[in-house]
């Protein structure tokens with residue numbers, strides 16, 4: 301197993317930002333508050349986008365937080381080394397990011413009234429995005445050939461484990477009051493509707509003007525220009541954005557430019573097998 305990862309119960313976590321200690325803190329010690337809002341995603345499913353939108357909902361469209369605070373500080377990751385320092389004394393409501401599966405939330409979560417916004421993305425597009433990310437991030441192992449990466453993804457031998465297991469851990473709580481399920485695809489297709497839904501879920505009355513501001517600021521091309529969100533401040537020996545950017549394409553269906561017909565059919569058959577009985581209506585092809 302690559303020395304770039306902390307391996308915990310079979311899960312790979314990038315050592316660059318995560319340690320046994322930070323995992324222990326997140327699971328055992330982190331005190332969830334009723335007003336906390338968790339943004340939960342499988343990697344490469346629109347996390348950064350949500351880290352832009354949710355703070356803008358809480359600031360009523362005031363751009364200051366997204367133009368002055370880097371996203372990892374604005375909506376810190378629960379599992380990262382700097383979680384404690386950034387979140388322990390932060391006033392509520394705290395906005396928190398995690399790629400964890402449902403059972404990995406802090407012990408104190410179940411006793412709280414904290415909310416979870418989950419964003420899913422077509423696994424073929426998340427895979428493609430991850431493939432390119434592995435090739436620009438020095439803290440991840442090299443993606444190798446696309447077919448090799450495809451196998452690793454389907455077997456869940458990638459950071460944070462299997463896409464299927466992630467969805468399977470969260471989908472069953474979709475009707476719970478604390479939970480909102482969104483997809484990357486609906487967000488891209490109808491941002492206004494999704495932002496409105498988010499505002500209602502988070503108890504925020506948003507005027508039409510505020511929603512317009514949020515939509516404009518969080519458009520892919522605007523976020524790509526925002527140094528607080530595009531990771532341009534990360535040195536190139538850690539994240540080399542010379543040939544491919546962190547905010548790479550921001551589209552639905554880029555997998556069609558990467559998968560062969562045979563790979564797509566194979567993926568679909570694994571998908572059908574792994575999602576059997578889940579009643580999950582998305583991403584069947």
Ligand code: PPS
Nearest residue numbers: 343344345346347348349429519520547548549550
């Ligand atoms: S990470 O590393 O897990 O935090 O990555 P994550 O932010 O989840 O996913 C990165 C992909 O999300 C795309 N993205 C967007 N798409 C559309 N609109 C907006 N505003 C936006 N912001 C981020 C980003 O480009 C990555 O997808 P790909 O397909 O690689 O472009």
